[in-house]
Amino acid sequence: MGTTQLEAVSEPKYWHLRTVLSQALDTEFSVGEVLPNERELAARFGVARATLRQALEQLELEGRLRRRRGVGTTVAPPRVGVAVETERPSWPGAPGDAWQPADCTQGAVPAAVAATLGVAGDETVHTVRRSLSAHGQIVAAELLYVPAASVPELTAIDVPGGPARVRAVLRELQRLTLEGQDRAVELGTARAEDAKDLDRLPGAPVLMVTTRFFARGRTAAVSVATYRADTCRLTFGAAGDVRIVHDGQRQVS
């Protein structure tokens, strides 16, 4: 990485800096390598630390860098491909589903969720929490909403249940015939709670995937999953090793 000062250009400094750093990452650094600290880098490029941080933020958003307080800034590995949808629709918890059960509560749900489920605001809904890991890292957290009416065989409980309870809910769900599902993907920010699970700061960018499951002519369950946007690439269909970055700067592995 050169010691060069930035020459005068019309584009914002932080954007030019991002480009310079991006090229340096391509040519002079390898995955896992630690960059000089922010104060050092800022001095080297002759900018304020805040400006440098703006450039680093961009690169982190693109999944090129990983920054950890007390540790430093390192070159991030390529994003992990996470299969969101493979072939046929299937219930959560079906064989081959890699999500790990966490816990399960029941009670009322937020109005927006109730509306999507088509249930009354005070109707009992099972709320299942699960998480998904890849390469030893948690990459996604999920809230699965299952109206009690969808799993009538299930006996009520008063206290939060653990993984066993989660499995019981999912088992009941499998008994229904899945008539279809649809999904929506959008950008969101991690709630404080999810951020903790995902080992990120509150407000970290996440990809929110909302899935509706249909059975018996109605919405039998809704899943809201938040994936770490910095480390994940969501795949649909047979997508295996798609590895394109828009500006084409990045090496293929």
Place this chain on the structure above:
Amino acid sequence: MGTTQLEAVSEPKYWHLRTVLSQALDTEFSVGEVLPNERELAARFGVARATLRQALEQLELEGRLRRRRGVGTTVAPPRVGVAVETERPSWPGAPGDAWQPADCTQGAVPAAVAATLGVAGDETVHTVRRSLSAHGQIVAAELLYVPAASVPELTAIDVPGGPARVRAVLRELQRLTLEGQDRAVELGTARAEDAKDLDRLPGAPVLMVTTRFFARGRTAAVSVATYRADTCRLTFGAAGDVRIVHDGQRQVS
């Protein structure tokens, strides 16, 4: 919106501010309404302007606010659902495809694209640019890469072609039997060029959708589409009016 100062809490000020503003947006503002300017808001909450801006940035990332230089900060409408995948796989430009042709060049492509296409680095590839509008706004820009070998009937041109040329390429593509496709979705930042098309600043968050089209046992084309992350919600399957926000604070329309 209260004139209240922020009380002492352990969470970062900008995050608490985000929450306060978010609730104010839910209860005291309607879509399109203009917020007080940043200096005014910062003074009202007793924080520096930079801190306030950090909170506004979060809300903009969540699609709750829209900020325009010289104009002001307004309450954003709900995100637009954009159908990325409906039923069966289909070629770009097939009937029902709402993408607008822009222009078309040919020549070498970035190494990463060539690798995905499975062509040599110097092989001729048609690069088609298209854009997608919804409600009078451009919401996505696409680069479609079609190796010359996939459309052998097409005569070569030396200069960039317009929409007519784009249609010719797409027409040739339709003649192939589409054997399958897969997709990947990830977070990216808008290149300067795309940012201009999308009416955003460079580095604006975008959802990058990479699609591979298979024909004759190989990858016949690759599309890289960038959607405005602030205004778009990508839908897969029959998803119509899914409208859930993770923390459930938001009203359903």
Place this chain on the structure above:
DNA sequence: GAGTGGTCTAGACCACCCG
């Protein structure tokens, strides 16, 4: 305790929009 990134401040100037 030394070093890292994260938060926050109080200013300045610039680019852009609109009346």
Place this chain on the structure above:
DNA sequence: GGGTGGTCTAGACCACTCA
């Protein structure tokens, strides 16, 4: 020309990690 958000500076202190 006046008002908006966007960029940038030069500092300070804090929270966290690790030897």
